[in-house]
Amino acid sequence: MQPYQADPSSQITAALGGIKALVCSLDGVLNSGTLTFDAEGREMPSLFARDLVAIREALQLGMKVAVIAGRQASAYRPMLEAAGAVDLFLDGEDRLEAYELFKSRHGLQDDECACIADDIDDLEIMKLAGLPITPINGVEYLRARVGYVSVYEGGKGCVREVVEMILEHQGRWAYSEKQAQG
Template sequence: MKKIKLIVLDVDGVLTDGKLYMGSDGEEYKAFHTQDGMGISLARYAGIKTAIITGRSSEAVTKRSKELKIDYVFQGIHEKLEVLQQIVSELQIGLDEVCYVGDDINDLPILREVGFPAAPNNAVPYVKEQVKYVSLLKGGEGAVRDIIESILQEQYDYETLLDDYLYGKIRVVQ
């Protein structure tokens, strides 16, 4: 695996369980897993940029992205690959230095182009056949953390990275 410099995430089915919770007022609710948040924080600490590219738009995603200091957030996007190409151009990296985590067929155009395509265990079967890594965990249940840890363990002395992170941090957002 080439060194990953950008981790891009879908939201529904990846950072969440894929269910849409809507109140009678039309407000959309999403449940995020704190362990995924810690994984994103670890990736950022290691110098890996983070992004969200999702087809839906949600204030919950906006709020969670700000909490986690996600570098790039694009919502309401149907041509996800075009947006990713803009990001990699800005960062001056190749698609082979990108990990994308997706769970459904609308993620295939990106999954087929990046260096490290990954999916949570609840991804549709066809997507799971197309990626290099399938987490044992489901979206919204720690799959993102698992995928990020697999990257960090491959690219870094993971124990040293964790020690540096733990003893160098005062406040950690999960």
């Protein structure tokens, strides 16, 4: 799905079935976009626990996950590695190159990747991804060009919502109300 062909829900539903990987921007998606530093200038990372639990569950169910930061963000590495085998691009790599490396490493095609980003610096990846997504507080320019706008803000559950949506659609999210009702 191209970002410029946004919505109809039938396109989203069709895309969900083929998603094998999730690519997340760090700033504004996994964190709130607010950067906090201590008195020595060290970044004090913070991530929403529910998003990390969802990433762990996605990895355990075979989904590939990449986190891309367009800046030096190694302070997040221990928290993200604790979630599982996440492909981390936290050293300021070129975002598009990181995305292509991730796909190549796992034998993925664009249409097998969902991408969550909140700002225009990820637009090139969003144009390629099979399901481009932004948090509800993503920049307006992106909100008008993605396949899905999360009802959650970045750093406050949008990753969890997307993981659940993908895995539930694929019948692999065991914590679904649909699954619980049989």
